[in-house]
Amino acid sequence: MSVTVNLAETPLRELHAQLHALHEDSNETSWEVLNPRGQHAIAVGLTAPVEVTIRGHAGYYCAGMNQNATVVVDGHVGWGVAENMMSGLVRVKGNASQAAGATGHGGLLVVEGDAAARCGISMKGIDIVVGGDVGHMSAFMGQAGTMIVCGNAGEALGDSLYEAKLFVRGSVDGLGADCVEKEMEEAHVTHVAELLERAQINADAASFRRYGSARKLYNFNVDHADAY
């Protein structure tokens, strides 16, 4: 069953009350949200496996804390889209502002356009696929999960990186402290190809370069004081 909610008429809290009341086996599995007009925190904290499509541009923290749901934004999003996502899928058809997918534990975030600075900051298991570029300090302190960038990356990619896996097809303005380029092996090509397919982004998996942690900042070492 499909439900349409027009945010020009319905307060956002009312939409959330409806979405949060949904059970796992609800028949209302398809939701369309009209006139988001850049409002903040649209479709946050969802737990039911429903699909929510937002027609227009959303503001900050769209689809934050998502669990199980699929949220599609037919437009651009502001800061912190899919922040702390646990599972499910968030797809942005336009561009995302800063800190897309920040601290995410799981699920898949797809940004079809560009993502701005600090994309995937402190990512903890989320997978992020960006069709365009990412801004500076992306994957900062990334702990787990995979980030695939089909375009270019800004300065200080993967600064203070733990075990998040980074793949960039285009240029990288600079690597952050303790982030290094690593060899792209067959298993990595397979992994990238599988994620690109899930993200429905068309790119040649073999054309990406791999970046990861040199693992030299895990413990303080006076010989590396310059890197801090």
Next chain:
Amino acid sequence: MCGIVGLFLKREELRDNLGSMLSDMLIGMTERGPDSAGIALYHAPAPEGAIKLTLHDPSGEHRGERHGERDWGAIASEMEAALQVHCTATMRGNHGLITSATDSDTARAWLARAHPEIRVVGYGQVMEIYKDTGLPIEVIDKYDIRAVAGTHAVSHTRMATESAVTTDGSHPFTATDDMCLVHNGSLSNYFGLRQWLRGRGMEIETENDSEVAAKYFAYRLSQGLPLDEALRAGFADLDGFYTFAMGTRDGFAVVRDGIGCKPAQLAETDDWVAMASEFRSLADLPGIDDAVLWEPKPGQVYSWRLGAAEQAAVA
């Protein structure tokens, strides 16, 4: 927080709508800045050789008393007698607007001597600035902003961090003739920079960090730097975080600090260019669904000029 907006109209047919388009944008920034609002309008140029002064008398404001009520006509007559030049006065809200057939240095010097209690909020041939405490919608109504026609405007809604909630502490801040600055963010080296600028002859009137930035850019421009380079010089000298929108006689510029601490959105159509802290302020603009929308990159200067835009539109 704070919200900033800028609007630049490329087509002459749209200019009657400047005030109403800007008002909708400013109301969109209410949640980011509910304590005061200010608007710099570029419209109704004074005749060649004359300037406009937007004036406010803050006496009593810091004690929470009624303020700003002055006989601006009488002050214009005094100025006319003292300077021997033609002067006229009108009122908008509690600000006075005096048009004087002299240059801004002469008029401001006379005002500082004869009426030291009066603040010059804005000056120049084209720019007028109105600012006040209260919600954006209240300031818009009080100053009848919706009715204003013009070419471009920059505007600010304030959530104060670095100085008191007063008219003086509100943005925009005038940098020099026809040039003003609005700021989202806060600076941390402004005490030192203020001293440095005062040592170089710049007048700084308030305790506000953003006024220091405005006067810093004015100083760089007075050294002969073009606008874009003056704004870039700030990357080395201003410590803090900021998105600035600067209004100039014939255009406007947008710049974010190199880290990108504060947000900004730009939108452009064949008819207009608009910037705002967030999309919320752009949502009501006519033609927004077909506009090109993007986030300005940190550490990069974006600017538009009236002549250039018209040429681009024609081409």
